[in-house]
Amino acid sequence: MSERIAVAVIGASGRMGSQACQAVDDADDLDLVGRFDAGDDLGDLGGAQVAVELTVPDASPSNIAHCVERGVHAVVGTTGWNDERLAALRDQLAAQPEVGVLIAPNFAIGALLMMSFAQQAARFYESVEVVETHHPDKVDAPSGTAARTAALIADARREAGLGDVPDATTSDPDGARGARVDGVPVHALRLRGRVAHQEVAFGGVGEALTIRHDSFDRVSFMPGVLTGVRRVGEHPGLTVGLEHFLGL
Ligand SMILES: NC(=O)c1ccc[n+]([C@@H]2O[C@H](COP(=O)([O-])OP(=O)(O)OC[C@H]3O[C@@H](n4cnc5c(N)ncnc54)[C@H](O)[C@@H]3O)[C@@H](O)[C@H]2O)c1
Numbered sequence: 001m002s003e004r005i006a007v008a009v010i011g012a013s014g015r016m017g018s019q020a021c022q023a024v025d026d027a028d029d030l031d032l033v034g035r036f037d038a039g040d041d042l043g044d045l046g047g048a049q050v051a052v053e054l055t056v057p058d059a060s061p062s063n064i065a066h067c068v069e070r071g072v073h074a075v076v077g078t079t080g081w082n083d084e085r086l087a088a089l090r091d092q093l094a095a096q097p098e099v100g101v102l103i104a105p106n107f108a109i110g111a112l113l114m115m116s117f118a119q120q121a122a123r124f125y126e127s128v129e130v131v132e133t134h135h136p137d138k139v140d141a142p143s144g145t146a147a148r149t150a151a152l153i154a155d156a157r158r159e160a161g162l163g164d165v166p167d168a169t170t171s172d173p174d175g176a177r178g179a180r181v182d183g184v185p186v187h188a189l190r191l192r193g194r195v196a197h198q199e200v201a202f203g204g205v206g207e208a209l210t211i212r213h214d215s216f217d218r219v220s221f222m223p224g225v226l227t228g229v230r231r232v233g234e235h236p237g238l239t240v241g242l243e244h245f246l247g248l
């Protein structure tokens, strides 16, 4: 990749996309060559080497397929990338081995640390629950961050030989105990005034550990977006989680 990087933003009119355009524009080593939103023809992505994709879960897979087909690396913040969608993307990337795609459930450094700390703590605690809070305009629940946290915790629990989290509930007609993601209870709050927040609550006999992260402003995601843009070309294939670019 040349020293300067040509970047397109897909979802450029959205809350994240507009901030990402600004962050790319402000960066000395990046050139913003395309802004795309719903209904636009992505075409050659304005000649971009890297596309940043921040749209909606149902649009993201086809947008990324379009990028990969054209040999354009992609940094994806959009949520909703389930196992089936990831498998289809891996298949496509196998035929385009020089292209890199980063799927980043959360770009904020504190969120990455929170997930890493939760993964570390998971094997020591019998009980764990995840509570995520977001703005009420968010269309998907649980958040991508909560789903990823639950998956990391579940892997750590499995490796440690821990069984199910203890829970004597036999009657819950209204779903008060929340969702189960990989066996981990996850609760989603949607509150006006909030941006993106998560608590991972662990419980052991006679003690508790709570790991919490707050994004108060979407500016918190921008350093991670820019790191993704600068590094994705060095990581051909599929990478899930920005932590893999940061040595976490
Ligand atoms: N990874 C992270 O750190 C992070 C942080 C914040 C948000 N997100 C995720 O990013 C995504 C966007 O969040 P947001 O708050 O900016 O949402 P938003 O609704 O404000 O913006 C989405 C934008 O995508 C556009 N869009 C919809 N369909 C499109 C299509 N087919 N092609 C191009 N553009 C299309 C919409 O018109 C809108 O402008 C969500 O999935 C959200 O969960 C991730």
Ligand SMILES: O=C(O)C1=N[C@H](C(=O)O)CCC1
Pocket: 079, 105, 106, 134, 135, 138, 142, 143, 144, 145, 146, 195, 196
């Ligand atoms: O605002 C959102 O929407 C966010 N989505 C991501 C998620 O679902 O985890 C990251 C945090 C903000």
